[in-house]
Amino acid sequence: MRKVILRHSHFIAPFNEIARDLRIQNKPLWLNQRDLLAPYTTEERDVETGRFEDVPNEPVEQIVYRDNLCFDKGYIDRFLNEAKRSRKARRAAFSKDNRAFMQHALPLATGYTQQGDLYLADLWYFPNGPTTDAEPLIIDFESREIGYYRIPEYMASEKGELTYQVPLRSLISIESWVHLHIADAIFGLFSRGARVENRINKDILFKLQVLWQALLEQKQVLSCSTLVKIGRNCTISPHAVIMGPTTIGDNVNIEAGVVIDNCIIGSNTTIAQGCQLMLSVVGDNNFLPFRASLYLTTLMENSMVAQNTCLQMCVIGRKTFIGAGNTFTDYNLLPAPIRALNGDGILAESNRPVLGGCVGHNCRIGSGLIIYPARTIESDVVLFASPERRVIAKNVMYEESDHHKLKNASTHQRLYPRAGEEPSSSW
Numbered sequence: 001m002r003k004v005i006l007r008h009s010h011f012i013a014p015f016n017e018i019a020r021d022l023r024i025q026n027k028p029l030w031l032n033q034r035d036l037l038a039p040y041t042t043e044e045r046d047v048e049t050g051r052f053e054d055v056p057n058e059p060v061e062q063i064v065y066r067d068n069l070c071f072d073k074g075y076i077d078r079f080l081n082e083a084k085r086s087r088k089a090r091r092a093a094f095s096k097d098n099r100a101f102m103q104h105a106l107p108l109a110t111g112y113t114q115q116g117d118l119y120l121a122d123l124w125y126f127p128n129g130p131t132t133d134a135e136p137l138i139i140d141f142e143s144r145e146i147g148y149y150r151i152p153e154y155m156a157s158e159k160g161e162l163t164y165q166v167p168l169r170s171l172i173s174i175e176s177w178v179h180l181h182i183a184d185a186i187f188g189l190f191s192r193g194a195r196v197e198n199r200i201n202k203d204i205l206f207k208l209q210v211l212w213q214a215l216l217e218q219k220q221v222l223s224c225s226t227l228v229k230i231g232r233n234c235t236i237s238p239h240a241v242i243m244g245p246t247t248i249g250d251n252v253n254i255e256a257g258v259v260i261d262n263c264i265i266g267s268n269t270t271i272a273q274g275c276q277l278m279l280s281v282v283g284d285n286n287f288l289p290f291r292a293s294l295y296l297t298t299l300m301e302n303s304m305v306a307q308n309t310c311l312q313m314c315v316i317g318r319k320t321f322i323g324a325g326n327t328f329t330d331y332n333l334l335p336a337p338i339r340a341l342n343g344d345g346i347l348a349e350s351n352r353p354v355l356g357g358c359v360g361h362n363c364r365i366g367s368g369l370i371i372y373p374a375r376t377i378e379s380d381v382v383l384f385a386s387p388e389r390r391v392i393a394k395n396v397m398y399e400e401s402d403h404h405k406l407k408n409a410s411t412h413q414r415l416y417p418r419a420g421e422e423p424s425s426s427w
Contacts, residue, residue, distance in 0.1 A: 001061045003041040005033075006122060007050040008068035008111075009419075012177060013341050014360040014376040014395070015317050016416040019068035019174040023300050023318075024183050026249075026266045026283050029070060029174065036076050037063065052122075052130075059129040066122035066173075068111070070183045072191070074169030078139050083125035086137075092123035092171060093136030100143035100165040104182045105172040107351035110343035112173065121171060141167035146190060166190045168198060175343030177358040177376065178350055180315050185296040189279045193262050196227065196245050231267065249284065266301065283318070297356065306367070314356035317379060319415075322359065323367035330356040330373050340374040341395075350374060357392075362415045364403075379416035 012019055020030040027035075041063065047054045055064055063080070071079075083090040094101040096117055106112065106119065113120040115136065124134050147163030170187040172179055200207045214224040220243075221227075227244025230236070234248060239256040242248075246260055249267030254260070257274040266284035271277070273290045280294040283301035288294075293310040300317050306324040313330050316322065331354050332338060340350040357371045360379030368385040371392040377383065381396055382403035389402075403412045417423055 001041045001063060002043045002045060003037055004045045004047060004055050004062055004064040006047050006052065006055075006064065006066040008066050009050060010068075010175070010343070011419050012174065012180075013345055014177065014358060014378040016360065016379045016418050022174070022180060023283060023298075024070055024174075024180065025188050026264050026281055026301075030067060032070065033065070033067065036071065036073055040080055055130045057129060061128065062124075062126045062130065064122075064124040064126065064130065066111070068174045069121060069123060069171060070174055070179075070187070071123075071171040072169055072187070074195075075139060075141075075171050078169060079123070079137060080125060082139070083137055084127070086135075087127055089127065089131045089134035090125045090137040091134040092121040093118045093138050094121070095119075095138055098138075098141055098143070099145075100141045100167040100170065100187075103165045103351060104186055105170075105179070108176040108178050108340060108342040108348055109173050111175055121173060123171070139169065139171075141170055143167040144194065146194065164190060166194045168195055173343075176341055177315050178340050178352070178355065178374075180298060181296070181313060181355075181358075184281045184298045184315075185279055185313070189262050189264070189281070192245050289324075300361075312356050313354060315358045317359060317361035317363065319361055320359055320363040320365070322365045323369075323385075325367050326365060326369050326371070328356045328371045330354045332373060338374050341376060360416065362413075364412075380412070380414045382412055 008019055011017060012022060015022060022029055024032060045056060079092060096102060118136050120136060143165040145163050146166045164186050167187060168191060170191060172183050172187055174180060174183060210221060210224060210226045213226045214221045217224050222243040228242050228246045230248045231250035233250055234252045236254045237256040240254050240258040243261045246263050248265045251268045252265055253270040255273045258271050259276045261278045263277050264281045266282055266286065268284055269282055269286045271288045275288045275291065276293040278295050280297045282299045285302045286299055287304045289307040291308050292305045295312045297311040297313065298315045299305065302318050303316055303320045305311065305322045308324055309322055309326045311328050314328050337349045338352055338355050339347045342348040355374045357375045359365060359377045362380050363377055364382040366384045369383065369390055369392060375392050375395055377396045378398045380398055381401040384402045403409050414423055
């Protein structure tokens with residue numbers, strides 16, 4: 001089968017980078033797509049313009065997709081198997097009954113095409129070359145409600161508001177930093193946990209394997225090696241608590257008092273005493289000093305979160321430093337909807353009652369700042385805590401970076417300019 005990739009050239013704010021190069025589940029999106037489609041495809045074509053009309057009109061079996069789509073194995077396997085079985089041209093579609101799609105994937109997105117009661121994604125299967133009359137193919141996400149069942153009643157204005165619709169299989173168009181958060185945390189780690197739970201409930205042999213491994217290792221069930229995968233040359237304190245499903249890379253150092261629950265930890269990472277990580281993705285070559293905390297947060301590669309900083313529902317870019325004692329708030333004290341940047345770079349309702357912030361690549365954030373919910377800090381920004389600015393109440397652009405005020409501003413290079421701008425050593 002031929003694989004044809006349509007380019008999505010829009011930069012994702014605040015990273016100033018296209019979606020395919022951003023990391024999801026600690027792997028570049030383009031590599032995730034390649035690995036999942038490798039069993040099906042033997043040839044690859046790129047369409048640099050990103051237009052469907054430029055897909056080679058040749059009578060061969062093809063799968064065509066836009067490179068900002070994030071799909072998991074369960075979804076793409078079901079889509080291709082059902083499309084092949086039908087022997088017709090098919091296009092990925094979602095109905096309004098798909099609660100996970102409507103609640104998480106559709107808000108802030110502009111790349112889906114609405115057709116009646118359906119939403120169409122840029123993913124096609126053609127048995128004999130491209131056509132314009134592909135029939136919609138609906139794949140059920142099999143979502144279930146999981147979330148904050150024990151929160152105080154005053155934090156939820158109506159039943160189910162602070163819950164997630166967690167799918168067993170999923171597809172999402174990455175057009176906003178919020179979609180990165182959804183792909184990593186909700187459609188990624190939350191879904192992985194739901195799939196493991198579903199398998200334990202339905203597969204008696206797998207359940208017995210988990211129980212036997214826990215007895216053999218004299219560990220709690222969720223901490224056994226069937227559910228906690230550890231790479232080579234790792235140093236893990238016996239006083240650390242690690243609960244699965246969790247994946248830990250190579251050369252990782254985890255010190256005493258650390259608590260890890262359903263996370264992905266990249267290689268060459270150090271997690272110091274007392275850190276707490278839950279439903280979070282920590283990339284390669286990261287450092288978390290003592291008492292740093294991550295919850296439903298993505299930390300890309302080569303970054304650091306200093307002591308006593310707590311990140312909840314945040315996305316942090318690569319080569320970024322977050323100083324000690326910073327507070328990323330995630331909840332509006334007044335009942336106002338949280339707005340975030342959508343696929344067109346415009347503030348729109350995020351459909352989330354709680355949501356943290358986002359910091360781009362190559363940023364330096366000083367200590368003691370307070371960041372309001374859903375605020376973004378653009379790549380290459382440096383922020384110092386000062387009497388004039390300790391509260392980040394609006395999105396921060398590169399032109400507002402504090403390093404411009406210094407004589408040695410040129411020592412901080414701009415590595416991630418906006419589309420059409422050139423990298424430079426200073427502004």
